[in-house]
Amino acid sequence: MTDSELVAARPRAAVAGKRERLVASATDLVHRHGVQATTLALVAKAADVPLGNVYYYFKTRDDLIRAVVDGHAQRIDELLAILGRGTTPRDRLAGLARNWADAADLLAESGCPIGGLSADLARLDGGLHECAGLLPRAVLDWATRQFRELGVPDAPAEAASLLARVLGAALLTNAFHDPALMSQEMRRIERTIDDLAAGAAGAR
Amino acid sequence: MTDSELVAARPRAAVAGKRERLVASATDLVHRHGVQATTLALVAKAADVPLGNVYYYFKTRDDLIRAVVDGHAQRIDELLAILGRGTTPRDRLAGLARNWADAADLLAESGCPIGGLSADLARLDGGLHECAGLLPRAVLDWATRQFRELGVPDAPAEAASLLARVLGAALLTNAFHDPALMSQEMRRIERTIDDLAAGAAGAR
DNA sequence: GTCTATACCCAGATAGAC
DNA sequence: GTCTATCTGGGTATAGAC
Known part of the structure; x- marks a missing residue:
């Protein structure tokens, strides 16, 4: 030092x-x-x-909001790093879904921090508008790498479907104030991942 | 008169x-x-x-917002009524996906009217907060009926997955400013519907 | 570095002439 | 029914003493 x-x-x-x-x-x-x-x-x-x-x-309110976004970006990186220690892509992707499932009550109460913030930023104009894609992008790229490693044919599209389901389920969970919806959809996502893993193994 | x-x-x-x-x-x-x-x-x-x-x-600003919500509710009912004229549940559900796909450019620019509004309402307090589930509920119930008629085992969960994918894809489309993401995910949703229809027919 | 007071603007809402 | 002027509160941001 x-x-x-x-x-x-x-x-x-x-x-x-x-x-x-x-x-x-x-x-x-x-x-x-x-x-x-x-x-x-x-x-x-x-x-x-x-x-x-x-x-x-x-210096300005926007600077503070930007700091909030950066904080989320950092936490996302940490989470993905932890999930990355999973032994198989299947486990890592399931871990991602489980992470959202564990927050079901919070999501029902206040919505998804990532999805909600991204949607908010996309509707602003100014410098913050450009940050809208930052948070989902990190998750999307990570998931794409996992699906690629899993040997799935169209990894980017599969990752987009996964993230869309997660964020969409969180939105509905919040709109209906119903944590069960989140739990249910995350279980179904785990099944989808298993099916894809089995399909990729079968084609090998 | x-x-x-x-x-x-x-x-x-x-x-x-x-x-x-x-x-x-x-x-x-x-x-x-x-x-x-x-x-x-x-x-x-x-x-x-x-x-x-x-x-x-x-009388108040909230009344005006409420009128906006009611207007959407009416348009949704009209859309679902039109889609309901499709000959098969498969066609009707595909029509729903196609409806969002056709709006890809608008969604990329300004997000989904239903998803965005629902998320906004869920974060308010007061009378408007209770309206958050109104718009997605109408679509969800309609889709549940279609899946049920299709003979799918867990129609409510399947409908929730469908709507989550649609709204989540719209959110990502807006965050990334990329209409292609919406088109891609709606094509994939149509495939999912076809698979479910085929599966239900096979089990019959 | 910290905090009070305040400038300045714009929001929702109302009064009251027409 | 229509519209101007305005009240009141709360927002971002700054000034300036400490």
Whole structure:
């Protein structure tokens, strides 16, 4: 560790505390109420930071939203890295579905963080609009690699179908306030994956 | 036609003109920018109606949004009625998929009116929150009836899968700004329907 | 770095002339 | 029925003391 990193580390500890609290609060509010309804006053209050102080950490509101997106991107990468340790592509893809199934109650209550945020961003104009594809893209590319490794004929399309089912099921789960819908659809997705794995093995 | 209808019909013609323009403008703005971003000032301007006059037709903003939802519900019923004239359940379900496929460009640009609106409503609180399931429910029930008539074992789950794929694909199409994704997934859905029809026929 | 006070704008909604 | 002017609240952002 160099001197410059050392000195920078200490003041940043306090700074990071508030900054992280702001991003965490914003992430929660964006998830529950959407990007548009997430006001700086609400975020500041939830993070227990004075409103005026928010602008020390984020130049504009868009910067804060962008930080929320980046946080999700990072968590997605971590999740996919963990799932990547599964021994077979089949297990890894099933793990992805199970991850959403485990969150069924949360999804029924507040919708899917990824799907909801992407939809919100796609309807804005400005720099944030371009970020709409960021989060789904990471999952889509990962799933495509798994299907390819599985030996499925059209891996990209199969991955798109999988992600569409997951995000669509989450949307319906939220609209109907019914976690059972999510559990059911994720079980069916696991079956689809098994069928594809069996089909690819049979063609081999 | 009775006298009361006659006299009521004339003044209502002018009334309906503005009211309908307001609902049409609101529907368009809600579709493109979401419920939260749809302000009465924007709606009034787009409908060429003075802002203050909006409150003659709608007591509150929520009433106007509610009218937008009702309009969609009506159009969905009409669409499903038309699709219902298809000779086989397979044709009717394929028609549903084709309907979304035909709108690929619009979906890429502004997202799915039904999915986006439902997601928006689910994140509000108040009376509108309860309407979130209204639009998807109509499609889901219709599709369930078709799968049942097709002789598929678990018709409700199959219908949920179908609708999830459609809405999820629309969400991705919008996030990636890529109409091709929608076309591709709708073709694949048609194949799934064919497979299910063949499976049900084989089991008969 | 922190926080109060506030500028400035735009939202939903209303009053009241016509 | 129609429309202008306006009230009130809450949004983003800034100024400036500490």
